[in-house]
Amino acid sequence: LAEGLQLPFWTANAQQLERMSSGYGPYTLSRLCAETGGIFFVADDTTVRKWDPQIMRQYAPDYRPGLEYRKQLQSNLAKQALIAAAQLAVNEPVPIPQRAFQANNDNILREQITEAQKPLAVLDYFLQRVHEALEVGEKHRDKLDTDRWRAQYDLAMGRVLAMRVRAYGYNSLLAEMKSSPRRFEKEGSNQWLLQPSEKIEGGANVRKMHDKALMYLNRIIEEHPDTPWAFLAKIELSEPLGWEWREGQLAIPQMGGANGDNPRRPVFAPEEEERRRQAQEMQRKKDQFKLKV
Known part of the structure; x- marks a missing residue:
């Protein structure tokens, strides 16, 4: 069962993450070795980023037999919630938002905004479902019995909250620009760019999600330093969760x-x-x- 929530990053600093390794072997083979009294050695880890084996030892996956694994899942609602949320994301394509919009005239700008809004409408519903699945076990988070489970749950909750805040602000700014296109201040500008900003669009609920996302992500960095979870939390926090418009110039044939x-x-x-x-x-x-x- 998937324990980690797989979401793409909207930040510009997320590069080469598909090659990031925890240093553990493939789960099924490692579990087979564990059940038969053997050890799975990773002979050649060519990934760019490596982790201290001494630190990662306390974050090892649960290699117990399937029946025992499922039995311990029933003992904590936060574990069940994380598994349920992770399953939702397994086959769900999550779009990366368009951040540059050609604006030679208002009609072109509106057409591009309309197309950019379409996948985000589906994304908002998906993120809401994942968030609700995680919330089911939130009160039981402190009862999680291993560092790995705590790091996994906090990262999942922090990232889905951060993405919801970003998605809400993104949709809000697009709707505003589509309704009343802004005028360029610089000569030669013909493009609007969405850049990360500290300004959070939305009411009290969105700001509450923003603060909660920061709490979860910063807690990972503080409680699980020098681990993949802290590394991913830092990437999520490397850019603010809000947006703002900046004008630019696009070379047009x-x-x-x-x-x-x-x-x-x-x-x-x-x-x-x-x-x-x-x-x-x-x-x-x-x-x-x-x-x-």
Whole structure:
């Protein structure tokens, strides 16, 4: 059963995490070795980040037989809640939000915002379900009996709360921009960028989730230093949970005659595709003409 909540990071500092290893072997093989009196050795760990084996020893997975493992799950509601939340995320694709929006005019900006909002509507429902699943066991968190379970639960709760705050602020700013597009202050700007900010959009409930997310994530860093859980918590906290708009400039391909007869104007994807199709058609006709001659 999955014990860790798998969520992507929205922060810019999350790189090469797919190659991060705890130093333990594959769970099934390691458990097989444990049940038969053997040891699974990791002979060549080529991952970039490594962890102190002495520290990680106290965070070892539970290698007891399946029946015993499931029996101990029934002894604590927080464990059951974490397993339930992790199962929800196993096959659920979580989108990475679009943060750059072309804004040559308001119509283009609104179209891009509309498309960016679609996956976030589904994401909000998913995050709410995961959060509710974890809340079922929150009062029993202090009764968790190992450092591994406590770190896993705190990271799951902290990250899902952080993502909910980010998603709410993201949707709020997009809706506001779509309703009333802002005007650029700098000459040549044609793009709006969403950047992390300390400003939290939303009412008291969102700010409460923000403070709670910080509490859970900072507790991991304090109580489980030099572990993968503390490392992931630091990445989540490496950028503020709010958003703000910043204007930018995007280089846009242009077309027009060399003699200046045709005014240069932006070329968008459909127009560029049509231009290429016409050029290919003209080349095909030229080739046919040459063959006839």
